[in-house]
Amino acid sequence: MNDHEFLRVYDFVDRLRRPFLGVADVEDEAAWRIIHYLMRSELEGYPVTISKLALVSNLPHGTAIRRIQGMIDGGLIERRAASETAKRFTLHPTARLSNLAINYAAETKALIAEIVGGRNNEEHEADYYFGAPQRGSPIIPPINLLTSRVTKGVELQFLLNDDNYFAAMRNMWSDFRNNLASAKSFKLVHQNDLYREGLANGARAVSAYDMIAIDMPWLGEFASKGLVLPIGEVIRDSGINPMDFHPSIWSTTTWQRVEYGVPIYCTIEVLACRSDLFDSEGLALPRTFDDVISAGRAFHNPAAERYGIAWNAAHRPLASSFMFFLGCCGQSVLSIRRTPTGYSTENLDAQHMRPQIDSEAGLLALDYMHRMLEIAQPDALDAHWDDSCAVFLRGQSAMGYVWTMRAAQFEAEVRSAVKRRVAYVPQPSGPGGTNTSPIGGFLLCIPSNIDPKRLPLAAEALAWMASREAMKEHVKNGFPVAPRFSVSADPEAIGSSQLVRFVGSLANRNLLRNWQRPPVPFYTGMERIIGEEVHDALSGHKSDRAALKDAQDRIERLVDRAG
Template identity: 40%
Template structure:
């Protein structure tokens, strides 16, 4: 049970107790419930509680409340901790004994409610379902009640391979909500990115798929489609009834291979440049639009002796630095793979079929690597070990003036109680050479159906994907967990725009065609490219090899992969 669900059940219990005092004259407040529920709620919300706070909510006179609180402390239900370095003030917290008792209480209430209204055969096993939103909000968002039995007659629960993040956890919780009667938590396998890729590959080698629905990172889809590991969806892209036009075009292109639809976008995340608005205003500095301006302002704001660095970015070996290189290469006007032959159409000796020529032997690649070397001088000292979480943490703690960050993680800057930059952020597209038509790279996930599913399971999986990518399901998940839905109708919801400025930023970029899905090339050999760049670029910036040798090696290795896999007739 997560903290959000824990809080929701405490609120539900409180809502059932409140009418007793309101409707029946002469009744006194239950002070023990008031004190302990307030303490547990504050703990879950990471708020400090003083003894004055507990006296206020207890409903008792000052002396009586003080004695009752001391009694709860003596019983080991409340812990007392120093609230200041001097030890003169104290904060009160629920003890583990009290927290365990509340966990038992909410589990019992959850099971009781599910038994009464959930119509589930596993109502007493509270870990297998989710206590969701109030009915008025949730009933439009739950999966269809007949989905598990809509094909083949017999009930069969679906199995899912999901990425391990908040959005997928929220989607799982909708599916296992006790009113949905659709599935259990054990039907979902949530895994880290690399493990998810390896599991999806190995699943494709089985005689029959273990999973009904798998999740793919956008750049992986071409590989899985080419290897015949996923099946095309039974959706005619030309039919208006399919409502595909509501999806962001950049996301929809990522799920199309050989003119067929092999999945549906579930959510998008974009990498933007985050700037500390307060620092820029204090120093009367304009926000950077070109790469030259980015480097200059990062130098100006780089004050390591004061614990402030110019720019935080993702330089760890592997996927983080490979992505950073490809994004900055695009900003320099280059690309890893040439998609169109330059010139007037006359093919040169080095011409290859479209999408099969590596370009790391050209000037933009060398300029990009040199630029990254310069960035290290205005970055935190551990940048070459930073992944996305590390760089965001550096920025969130107030130690960087600028940061490259993905929107799915950047939501924490406004919502996390530990954030020191809340309300101080300006979101910017990537600076580039000329400072015009600045775009952001696309990331996110797609839902797909494994090829090795029997027809009845495949039909059921396609129906489930349609529901999970519907605007109703996306709104319910995005409202609280804040990746960005790849549908215009969802992001135009004013309630979501109020929750986070990220929603408006991404929606504006999408409507202006400035979300780019080709910075990381859409090719069946993408994972090979990422692996090669993740090593070679990191070695160069660590000083283990020269820039020239790193790019030459990367170019030759990537070209060999392109020639062996894609140049065949």
């Protein structure tokens, strides 16, 4: 090491440690250990006692107690009683200490990004992401994208759903080492706003985005209105191999036999079961509607805040539930073509888009939903997907219908009460049906009104985001997406998640289905009608037969208006 390098390293260390004086009055190892341990425990939800904090400091006990007491007197640490009657107390960072610690982390992040990542020191720290250390082979970003940003200042613009997966994607792009984009290039919005903004963007002369995400069932509407580009040629030139995707998953990219996007992630709705509770009662995991109700009644104990099932029965998720349960009874919501394995959404015409809700299968699905309400949490009729997931996460239910993307929280969430206590099964079958596993998720599409000069970069970005390497990285970070066989079969990916193994087994056994929510041009209107009418039936405002008839009639008129 020469003198120049030696001085540069020491200057970096000095610059790195100096801001910590703004957090604690002294900048020594004991102050660092105390504050680091206290902040980490607060974020992870672990109680901290004064004796534990003194031990962590590595100071002599008396010195440590005096140091901690000084920080309490100085307004950095506060005592809180463990309960109203307890004499013991726990220690927590004050709001002042939390703000100082966060500011220090931001300064440190900016300094490392400036020195290691080559980021401009005038760029706001919120515009890039401090990623985890890269282990093994790093993901190599496309050189054209990197060159365009560095030399020409060109940043691709994305419209995405506001969820954990797309937040992780934004972080990967804005990682200070990749230097591909800034966080402000990613617009993450709620699913309803994503739909509205996607339609509004299509009305613009030139798209505001180079890439948009659309919910899989929206494809028929976006494609038939000409809002997204056919990308078959892009796929062939990019090296993306459709054969590496499960056929049911790849078929979600196709409307009337034309490919319009790439499945960026898939999520499967399954039944999560508390394996510890089922084992303690000697019960087999449910395979049918009746099994679910029987097990739910055995575990349901509202007085102890324990429910048979966590269920989301607000209007929008309720529409999906009804279509899935109808599929479990062997029937599709529309008169789409039957196949040996279910139904096909390919090459639909007017006669294959008629509703068939007012049926015996519809009554069976509603009967099951009524019985589930009896064993669900009290506010089920107002619960959305995240609400019911939270009930299960807290350990308050024995079962729960859940998308695998959200189910990842059960093992990854610090405060999960069900960690390592969950088993997953395909959706239980209804009378005359099978154990179906409905596919959901998002497609990445290129807007049809994209600036032609930006299309090559958008195509390269799409290929990289859907690559095996990028998807594997997301799986390793806790997102059980695995729409590609090569990812779900990868030993490292399989070892990282029980859900990856489960979804991979469903794919290998050909148990994934995409026809329960057919991607017809009037899907969103049909979804709204079903949600309203089924909710009226479950809340007692209409009889089941009246609700099904009204839904059937309203969707018939919707189909006629759609031509």
